[in-house]
Amino acid sequence: MDFDNEDHSAKLLRAQIHIFNQTFSFINSMSLKCAIDLCIPDVIHKYDQPMPLSQLISALPIHPCKASFVARLMQILTHSGFFTQHNATENEQEVSYVLTDASRLLLKDHPFSLTSLPKVILDPILVNPWFQLSNWFTNEDPTPFHTENGMTFWDFAGCEPKLNHLFNDAMTNDTRLVSSVVIEKCKGVFEGLESLVDVGGGTGTMVKAIANSFPQLKCIVFDLPHVVDGLQETGNIKYVEGDMFEAIPSADSIVLKSILHNWNDEECLKILKRCKEAITNKDKGKVIIIDVVLGNEKEDSELNQTKLFYDVEMMVLVTGKERNERDWAKLIFSAGFSNYKITPILGLRSLIEVHA
Numbered sequence: 001m002d003f004d005n006e007d008h009s010a011k012l013l014r015a016q017i018h019i020f021n022q023t024f025s026f027i028n029s030m031s032l033k034c035a036i037d038l039c040i041p042d043v044i045h046k047y048d049q050p051m052p053l054s055q056l057i058s059a060l061p062i063h064p065c066k067a068s069f070v071a072r073l074m075q076i077l078t079h080s081g082f083f084t085q086h087n088a089t090e091n092e093q094e095v096s097y098v099l100t101d102a103s104r105l106l107l108k109d110h111p112f113s114l115t116s117l118p119k120v121i122l123d124p125i126l127v128n129p130w131f132q133l134s135n136w137f138t139n140e141d142p143t144p145f146h147t148e149n150g151m152t153f154w155d156f157a158g159c160e161p162k163l164n165h166l167f168n169d170a171m172t173n174d175t176r177l178v179s180s181v182v183i184e185k186c187k188g189v190f191e192g193l194e195s196l197v198d199v200g201g202g203t204g205t206m207v208k209a210i211a212n213s214f215p216q217l218k219c220i221v222f223d224l225p226h227v228v229d230g231l232q233e234t235g236n237i238k239y240v241e242g243d244m245f246e247a248i249p250s251a252d253s254i255v256l257k258s259i260l261h262n263w264n265d266e267e268c269l270k271i272l273k274r275c276k277e278a279i280t281n282k283d284k285g286k287v288i289i290i291d292v293v294l295g296n297e298k299e300d301s302e303l304n305q306t307k308l309f310y311d312v313e314m315m316v317l318v319t320g321k322e323r324n325e326r327d328w329a330k331l332i333f334s335a336g337f338s339n340y341k342i343t344p345i346l347g348l349r350s351l352i353e354v355h356a
């Protein structure tokens with residue numbers, strides 16, 4: 001290979017950096033997980049002012065022989081946007097740390113805390129199937145998760161309480177923030193409705209937010225037995241167990257949050273047809289989908305990459321995928337619905353109102 005040409009060698013070295021960078025990308029995730037496990041955001045928050053490194057070290061639950069490594073963990077976490085460095089005076093030698101918007105969402109007591117999300121996504125149960133990805137491309141299994149565990153993600157959650165709890169907690173965290181924005185910005189979607197079923201509604205986070213704002217609305221949280229088992233009916237909220245591929249309780253509106261992206265087109269058509277059958281009031285009836293819409297992220301490269309990550313995560317764990325507007329329209333019309341409206345105001349997700 002000819003290295004005489006400076007441009008050529010610069011290009012090769014840039015390519016080498018790119019490969020190193022992409023190979024090391026998991027270090028961002030794993031450092032984040034470590035920060036959550038050690039409660040670093042909570043420790044800095046409790047200090048209530050920029051926290052000097054030495055104070056941080058003495059407040060963390062670590063072995064004294066690891067003290068000198070904390071600065072290096074904080075350096076990568078600062079680079080990835082979870083902390084900022086603060087120097088009170090020009091002469092100050094010691095660095096101090098403050099939280100960012102992202103690490104504030106990792107505080108245990110934050111009303112929209114998201115700590116459970118990295119915990120489940122980075123748990124070995126969800127990470128191990130990635131080691132099967134190339135193998136899966138050569139076999140007939142539906143997902144790498146299936147290759148790793150010999151069953152679907154949902155069956156595994158049904159027989160492994162650790163996954164069931166971690167996953168339900170993560171969905172609760174995610175949905176607390178999303179449901180609050182839905183109620184703040186899209187309240188009109190629920191006006192005039194009399195009954196609602198949240199299909200695959202988990203432990204009821206979305207329904208609780210809706211029922212709070214619409215106390216006259218009769219609500220059902222519908223999910224698999226291992227998810228709703230033991231959850232008590234309260235006020236206008238009932239929990240019903242069942243399988244959405246078989247039958248869905250009747251209502252004049254149905255919510256599907258983070259459901260359809262778990263399934264392939266054929267499976268989604270079955271779910272949407274069951275939803276259509278369940279809608280009692282064909283004039284007012286609607287399905288309210290909250291999910292990713294690919295392609296409406298404009299120039300936001302972090303959002304774009306996050307949607308692509310989410311798409312491949314669906315491929316590895318379940319049979320689902322993320323969809324662009326054309327894919328959504330095709331699904332919605334094929335299931336026999338007459339029109340839809342996309343409102344892209346939920347960050348990663350959009351609200352898609354579908355009319356019978």
Ligand SMILES: C[S@@+](CC[C@H](N)C(=O)[O-])C[C@H]1O[C@@H](n2cnc3c(N)ncnc32)[C@H](O)[C@@H]1O
Binds near residue numbers: 223243
């Ligand atoms: C990604 S979670 C979404 C939970 C909730 N909608 C949320 O966003 O917080 C998918 C949900 O679908 C449920 N689910 C999976 N298969 C199902 C089925 N056949 N019938 C009913 N629910 C199902 C899971 O148990 C899980 O609670």
